[in-house]
Amino acid sequence: MVASTRLMHLLAPGLIAVFLGNAVSSQELEERAPAVITPPNRAFNHWVDSWASMPQLTELHNLPPAPFNTTGLVFANTTVRQTVRLTLGGDLLRIRISNAFGGSNLPITGVSVALPAGGVSGISEVQAGTSQRVTFSGEESVLIPQGALVVSDPIQLKPAVKAATILTVTIYSKEGQTTNSVTSHPGSRTTSWFARGDHLDANDLPAAVEGQAEGEAKTGVAHWYWLSAVEVWAAKRNTAVVIVGDSITDGRGSTDNANNRWPDLLLNRLLASRRPSLQSLAIINQAAGGNRILNDGLGPNALSRIDRDVLAHSSVTHAIIFEGVNDIGTASTDAGVQAALANRIIWSFKQIVERLHAHDIVAIGATITPFGGPGQGYSDPNREATRKKVNEWIRTGRVFDAVADFDKVLADPDAPGQLLEAYNTGDYLHPNVAGFQAIVDKFPLNVFDLRL
Structure with a gap:
């Protein structure tokens, strides 16, 4: 039993790395993994969902417009920026990303959270200095299996979020999802924004200028994609x-x-x-x-x-x-x-x-x-x-x-x-x-x- 337990401890980092799509040594994993926040006061606090949308299979007419949607490939080299309204505040938060209806694995290159400029919904600009990277079991990139969801590590925004706070979540996928079956919530009644390239830490997505290639300027649609919930760490x-x-x-x-x-x-x-x-x-x-x-x-x-x-x-x-x-x-x-x-x-x-x-x-x-x-x-x-x-x-x-x-x-x-x-x-x-x-x-x- 002791030998078996020791073996599991040795294998665990490698197994995690394979799941995340990065086959690296356990030493490399430990050296590059950022510190993960451990929620305090478990006897008095717990996780509570503060926002969620019902995941759905995206109908064809609700898929993103070209060039973010081509035959068999969606959101390649694309940043997706979305806003949601939290209904409960807390010292920490974490997000859920869903691939419940995806026709293939979902490769997420990186995620960040921030507060939107002016504290309003449906805009692409965020308040300078509020953006934070999000990790998943210590890794910034994650490969979400078909039909699954992932929960992020705890995130500490400063100041702490309150009820009715608008939160911006930005997702970047370098590879895109190799399918036209995508998880979304079409009835968001909230504008989300797309742009080609990695803009995870940008205060805003690129505006249209003369001579840009298709997709380089931000495009907005009233749907949410992949994001399914935000939880907060709050008193019981x-x-x-x-x-x-x-x-x-x-x-x-x-x-x-x-x-x-x-x-x-x-x-x-x-x-x-x-x-x-x-x-x-x-x-x-x-x-x-x-x-x-x-x-x-x-x-x-x-x-x-x-x-x-x-x-x-x-x-x-x-x-x-x-x-x-x-x-x-x-x-x-x-x-x-x-x-x-x-x-x-x-x-x-x-x-x-x-x-x-x-x-x-x-x-x-x-x-x-x-x-x-x-x-x-x-x-x-x-x-x-x-x-x-x-x-x-x-x-x-x-x-x-x-x-x-x-x-x-x-x-x-x-x-x-x-x-x-x-x-x-x-x-x-x-x-x-x-x-x-x-x-x-x-x-x-x-x-x-x-x-x-």
């Missing part, structure tokens, strides 16, 4: 609330780079509450446009992704389930089909709650909001009957630990199957920012006092 009183949802939660109807999706507005209300118990909560948005409970759509179905998108996140105590509209709206209008679907949705909610309770997570059910109206493809009397049946069960079924009645807040009292006009983006399905604010204003904050 701090925990996370995960919201599982579809395009309404993902921010359809919000303003790009304004952080006014309803989960963002909920965070604002928590921070303004002056209640320490509410200010200690992180809000994690795990929604995707077109998502359904029972069948895959844009991303895996909700029933299948609970493990990855809720249980695998750090220090989760509450989950809000706001799903179902796309199951109802994409199913046949036949009365029998819709009646059976209502029962299936109710069954799926019971399954989700059972799995959440097994991990001591409080389950909060949100009622399905109206979708009736002229020109709305989901609008149909039989579909409306399904929505009513499911909502009545959410309210009275006593399976969820608490209920957020979004339907009651957004529905037109004179036409309960439709959104109130003041909250309608125009498609009779997605609320506007005023609608988001309305459901946040009526959200029962006392549900966050519940613990299992």
Whole structure:
């Protein structure tokens, strides 16, 4: 046993180097590896997710534009700079990069984090002097296997990040990913920036000038690529609330780079509450446009992704389930089909709650909001009957630990199957920012006092 343990100690550095794609001697590895911060006070602190996006397989029309996307190769010799809004502060942070849907291994040459200029979302410039390199088990480069994710070493930004801080994460890949199947989150509602070359430590990506080759000037698109989570090291009183949802939660109807999706507005209300118990909560948005409970759509179905998108996140105590509209709206209008679907949705909610309770997570059910109206493809009397049946069960079924009645807040009292006009983006399905604010204003904050 002693000999075996000694052998493992001798082999470990080499094995790590092979995983990272750099076959070097253990002595070379030790000489060049930067010091890794060890989080202090483990008895009183823990990691909490402060931001996350739901990883998805990128559709063809959401792949990066040329020249960052060619047949079988994406982001070769490219710097990708992205901004995210943290929902909880901490002394240390670490990031997660996902290759969940990648068609090949993902070679990351380097990563840096910084604070954006002006502290705002969606810009390519960072504050001078705030950029720090990121390592993964002591190495700056990492090769992420197909289907896997990696977690960085702890990073200490000065000053320490607070809730609502905007963070810039810059990723450079020299080789690029040899596939057109890429992990991303298309519904970022936040501009990300690309430029050819290594600009990890640059204060800004290159602006367009005459005579530049294609791709040398920065290009912006409203998608996130590869980046899946940011965690913070915080006192154990701090925990996370995960919201599982579809395009309404993902921010359809919000303003790009304004952080006014309803989960963002909920965070604002928590921070303004002056209640320490509410200010200690992180809000994690795990929604995707077109998502359904029972069948895959844009991303895996909700029933299948609970493990990855809720249980695998750090220090989760509450989950809000706001799903179902796309199951109802994409199913046949036949009365029998819709009646059976209502029962299936109710069954799926019971399954989700059972799995959440097994991990001591409080389950909060949100009622399905109206979708009736002229020109709305989901609008149909039989579909409306399904929505009513499911909502009545959410309210009275006593399976969820608490209920957020979004339907009651957004529905037109004179036409309960439709959104109130003041909250309608125009498609009779997605609320506007005023609608988001309305459901946040009526959200029962006392549900966050519940613990299992």
